Amino acid sequence: MTKTKRDLTRRDFLKKAGKVAAGTALVGLAPGIITARKVYAKVPNINFAYILSDHHAPLMVLAKEWELFQERYKIYIKPVTEHKLYDFFYDGSKIAKVKLIPTKKGPDLEKLVAQGSVDMGISGTQAIIMSIDKGVKTKIISPLQTAGNVFVLKKGLPMNNWNEFVKEIKGSKSQFKIGMPGPHCVATIVFRSALDHEGVSYTEDVTNRKADILFINMKGHGNLISALANRITEGIIGAQPFPSVTINRGLGKLILNLQDVPPNKRWYGHACCSVEATEKFMERDRDLLLKMMELIVLGVNAANGNKAMTARACSSWLGVEEAVEKVAMPTLNYTTIPSSQWTDSVYTYVKIMDEMNMVTQKLRGKRGKELEPLVFDFQYTETAKDNLRLKKFIV
Secondary structure: OOOOOOOOOHHHHHHHHHHHHHHHHHHOHHHHHHHHHHHHHOOOEEEEEEEOOHHHHHHHHHHHOHHHHHHHHOEEEEEEEOOOEEEEEEOOEEEEEEEEEEEOOHHHHHHHHHOOOOOEEEEEHHHHHHHHHOOOOEEEEEEEEEEOEEEEEEOOOOOOOHHHHHHHHOOOOOOEEEEEOOOOOHHHHHHHHHHHHHOOOEEOOOOOOOOOEEEEEOOOHHHHHHHHHOOOOOEEEEEOOHHHHHHHOOOEEEEEEHHHOOOOOOOOOOEEEEEEEEHHHHHHOHHHHHHHHHHHHHHHHHHHHOHHHHHHHHHHHHOOOHHHHHHHHHHEEEOOOOOHHHHHHHHHHHHHHHHOOOOOOOOOOOOHHHHHHHHEOOHHHHHHHHHHHHOOOOO
C-alpha cells in the first residue's frame, strides 16, 4: 500500500525518528534537532468524531481527567486545545494527535465518515448500520454504551406510566405530539416498535390528523428541551442528559427508560452507541488503532467505576448542571463487551429497519449471524483487552 506524507503511520514515524537520532550522532546536534522537529510535526493524526451526549461519557472522562490516566497507566490524551485537539501518549511517548469532532446526532457523524473526514468515532449503532448498508467502509469495533434513552411527558399531564399513556392516546380524538431527535435515532426506532406492539398509530406528516401520535423532528437531542419548554410537544423521547434537563427544570416527568418498553423488555440492555473505525484506518495503522482501543477500554472502566466523576466530567463538557447528570447516570451503562443480548438487539435493529425500508442495499434481507462479517470487527478491542491484562490494568 503506497504511503503518503498525509498517511504517515506511527511505525513510519518511529523509523524516521530513529534515522534522525543516528544522523545527529554523525553530523552534529543542530541539524538533527531541526530534522527531528520536522518528523515530530508529522506525528499521525486521528480524526475522532462523537455526539454531544453523556452516552459518550468515557471519552469525556478521558479528556477531562487525563492526569488520572497519566498517573495510573501512562496511556492518556493531553489537551492542546480543550475539547478540540489532544496529544495521545502511550507509555509516556507521544504517538499521535487526536482531533475531536463534535456532532449533534448519529446521521450527522456518519456523513463525515462517508466523506472520509473521520478515522474513528462513537456513533449511534443504528446510524453505523445505515452507513454500512450504503456501502461506507466502516465497522462496529466495540459496544460503548447501552440503554440511556428515556420517555418524558410534560409535567401536569394525567399519565404517569406506560399503560396509562397508551390507554389515554390510543384512538383519542386529540392527536398527541412527541418530539424526537430524528427519525433514524435509536430512541425513535425502539419507541416506534413499542407503539406497533400496542397498536398505536403514528406519523411524521402534519397533514395526517388521523394518527394517534404526530412525531416532531427536533433535529438533534439538544433541541428536545425546547420541545417541552416552548410547548411544541406534549412529550419527548431521546438520549440523556437532555430529557433529564426538562425534569430538573420542572418541565417534564419521567415515564420510563425506553429499554423497558414492551413486549417483555425485548430492548433491555439494547445497543445504543458503539465505537466504529473505518477500514482505511484499520489498514493504515493497526497498531495505533489497538492503542486507541486500550485507551477507550480504560475510559469505559473509569466511567462505570466512578459515576460521580463521570457526572462531573459530562456536566463540564456539555454545559449542563451536575444535578442533571446525577439523575441521568443511573439510566446509563458503559461497556466494551458484545454480549449475546447486545448482539441480538443489533440483529433486531436491522430486522426492524429492513421492515421500515431504512436499509435497502448491502444489508437488505440479512438476518442474524449473516450480519456479523458485514457489521462487526471485534478483533481490535479483544486484542486491546489482552494487552491491558498483560499489564494488569484490567482483569
